[in-house]
Amino acid sequence: MTMKIKEAADLAGVSVRTLHHYDEIGLLCPSRTTESGYRLYTNEDLEMLQQILFFKELGFPLKKIKEILNDPLFDHIEALQLHRKALLEKRRRLDQMIVTVEKTIQHKEGEVHMSNKEKFEGFDFSQNPYEQEARERWGDQAVDQSTRKLAKMSKQEQNEWSADMNAIYVSLAALRHHSPASEEAQSAIKEWFIFLNKMGNYSLDAFKGLGQMYVDDERFTKNIDQFGEGLATFMRDAMAVYADNNK
Template sequence: MKVKEVADLVGISVRTLHHYDDIGLLIPEETTEAGYRIYSNKNLETLQQILFFKELGFPLKQIKEIISSPSFDREEALSLHRKMLVEKRRRLDRMIETVEKTMKHMKGEIKMSNKEKFEGFDFSHNPYEQEARERWGDEAVNKANQKIGNISKSEKDEFEERFNEIYRKLAEIRHTSPDSKEAQEGIKEWYDFLNTMGDYSFDAFKGLGQIYVDDERFTKNIDQFGKGLAQFMRDAMAVFADRNNK
């Protein structure tokens, strides 16, 4: 298939396919003397895999590393993709329900508690995301995930409520200076909270903040509380770490 045919089949742009070729992510089976890219069925299988990873938030650089690894197992990857997508669908269904209830609440048809307003915002972790990161070499994993998985449901509910409360408070002050007293008090609360579940040095805390911006999955989740929150937290966490790491 020619590049335009592939683009039409998949629903992506020709420019995107050209970019994938340029960075060595998806190299066509052959290129004719006239310069036309020709894609094989194997290329299409690889493209499908790329798009699955992309849908789950993996950056292109990491996708390239994963699928070019000699140990990459396509069947294993598809199985894990399915698990992660099912979990993602479950969370989205809950968020859709929350949106619908919020619309009714705004119209005065029902009353929502503060807790109900944030149902579906799950920042603990996708149980299969940890598996995926370990399998494909992503070291930027929240250190508290494993411990969270070992606590009871009631403790987890209390943890998540506290988690969301801190994020909501930080979102309210995200337009202030990261080194302001208010911002630093809020970030200290976040630091102390994280250390009830894990063991974060000041350097690790600062590194975690950087991940909030570097990893689009973290950015997307955090910014649901307020656009720009991930960057604000990154900056405030860096200030906090530098001030205390002396």
């Protein structure tokens, strides 16, 4: 059984343009074409498309997905099992976030008391959902170093690492109405720079670029500003000052 490109796109929930792009970069080339040049996708092609979309959901860039799928040792079943584990973990974290949101609503309405610790239950930055953007902007080295170090940590160490990260966010949020160039702000943002470099190898330029992405990408902004409105912008400005002053 084969499908034309429009049928395959509709089935997978992607655009025809996306499938054209995958073909152009050699990520997913349809196995067959008609005499008139129309692309035809086989069941095997659709299985490959499913794998691509799973990897995209987990934040892998297309270049990396292509490398993985072209590896002669790639095991489809093993990959699906890993996808399942990752998605279940993602669902667990989302479920916890929903509980935190519901409890926060009740707290705001005066129905329950919520401790400061409970307000941040479910927040977990140990797995960066924007790994794709980081890899595309600055290459794999810093991100891969962070991933390897995190993978070697025990669950307790990962929790401590996440708690340290959240503590820095809270500290910076308390300073967000100060000048980003102030001594207090620069001291706090230095802690952030040191913290990031414990896990990876971020240059001053990469550090400055990361701060800009906190504002350019609304998903970053939304997550960071949960610690205090305007924090993402404050961090961007403080990171830029720190990078420029320490070159």
